[in-house]
Amino acid sequence: MNRRRNTKKRRQVQIITSMLGVVALTVFALSMSAGKISAESDLSNHTYKYFTTVYVESGDSLWSIASEYATEEYSDLNMYIDEVKQINNLKGIKLQHGSYICVPYYSQKPL
Numbered sequence: 001m002n003r004r005r006n007t008k009k010r011r012q013v014q015i016i017t018s019m020l021g022v023v024a025l026t027v028f029a030l031s032m033s034a035g036k037i038s039a040e041s042d043l044s045n046h047t048y049k050y051f052t053t054v055y056v057e058s059g060d061s062l063w064s065i066a067s068e069y070a071t072e073e074y075s076d077l078n079m080y081i082d083e084v085k086q087i088n089n090l091k092g093i094k095l096q097h098g099s100y101i102c103v104p105y106y107s108q109k110p111l
Helices: 002-044 062-069 077-087
Strands: 048-055 100-107
Touching: 062 077, 062 100, 077 100
Parallel strands: none
Antiparallel strands: 048 100
């Protein structure tokens, strides 16, 4: 009779242990998929920095070009203009009509 009780207890312990294992694996799988979803949403908010050339037309200024190309990555237009000046090795703020300048821009689409 003791033997039957011991065997029954062992089976119960095995069943409980197996159930706990399944629960633990389920929790682990759910946490991994939640992390993957979070990582994917982080990637969708990623921005890429690119550069393009702009033809300087009559009446263009660094301010007008900055107003068109600067995005929220720059705290203000002065910060953007400073970067454009550095990229193009400009000392002042005047642009030469008919020339090209290189300007940065950001996009969420990879090229």
